[in-house]
Amino acid sequence: MPLMKPLTQEFSFLGFGKHRSSKFRFSKLLPLLLILIAIYLFLELAWPKRFLLPVLFGESVFCVNTPDKVLALTFDDGPDPVYTRAISQILLDYEAQGTFFVLGKHSEKYPQIVRTLQKQGHEIGNHTWHHYNLNSKFNDTIYQEISETDILIDKLISPDNVYFRPPFGRAGFAVTNVLKQIHKPIIFWDVDLQDWHGKSAAEMMKIFENNFHNGSIVLLHDSDGTAKKGVYASRHNTLEVVEKILKVYTPQGYEFVTISELLKRGNAVKVKERCFQK
Numbered sequence: 001m002p003l004m005k006p007l008t009q010e011f012s013f014l015g016f017g018k019h020r021s022s023k024f025r026f027s028k029l030l031p032l033l034l035i036l037i038a039i040y041l042f043l044e045l046a047w048p049k050r051f052l053l054p055v056l057f058g059e060s061v062f063c064v065n066t067p068d069k070v071l072a073l074t075f076d077d078g079p080d081p082v083y084t085r086a087i088s089q090i091l092l093d094y095e096a097q098g099t100f101f102v103l104g105k106h107s108e109k110y111p112q113i114v115r116t117l118q119k120q121g122h123e124i125g126n127h128t129w130h131h132y133n134l135n136s137k138f139n140d141t142i143y144q145e146i147s148e149t150d151i152l153i154d155k156l157i158s159p160d161n162v163y164f165r166p167p168f169g170r171a172g173f174a175v176t177n178v179l180k181q182i183h184k185p186i187i188f189w190d191v192d193l194q195d196w197h198g199k200s201a202a203e204m205m206k207i208f209e210n211n212f213h214n215g216s217i218v219l220l221h222d223s224d225g226t227a228k229k230g231v232y233a234s235r236h237n238t239l240e241v242v243e244k245i246l247k248v249y250t251p252q253g254y255e256f257v258t259i260s261e262l263l264k265r266g267n268a269v270k271v272k273e274r275c276f277q278k
């Protein structure tokens, strides 16, 4: 009986021995692979400014750099028979224009609202068909969600151009790449009034006053919803804050325009942090 086990047997867990090269390579590669997965998950899910990927690899718009007193109010998730109509009436009262990022499934149900919005001078944008988090979908589904909604919008109002905003503002590698292929920039926002979070009209007005500037894109919602953690996100608050904003700022010379019009007034700002100059 030998006094010592052969070296290869003793240290086989380190990758020495018969299968040395493959085990060695794997043990070296595993930490690297884990680091790459961690970086990917961080960028996709946990990065506080979750807009990094479209900023780096795609075309994103957060606001417009302009000396003009112009702003774009945008409304996601509609059309809704109650709230979209109410919002369009308020906009009409103040001769303001807005952009409605509609869902395909809602537009199919309420086609007349989409047509009326266009007749009143508002812009219709694409917010996908179902409102899935596209980061959890494969390329085929992402493409389908966007193209089917585009086809419906085209059938209803034949617009020259349809801008796109991803649900939840989430655009990872796959979403960014699909949009690049179909030559659509991603329209984000620089002022989020958090009506999706159940904020009161007064709270939203404060957020607006503290954050808006010339060329801002303001995020709002015109479809009924329940906010995170079960807080009911009343769209009545959205109606109230839209009216307040228009009532206070229209007499001060501010103009509320569509995304297309806003983009004509200045250069698109691709990084959100560069939007905060009053």
Ligand SMILES: [Zn+2]
Binding pocket: 076, 077, 127, 131, 166, 167, 168
């Ligand atoms: Zn949405």
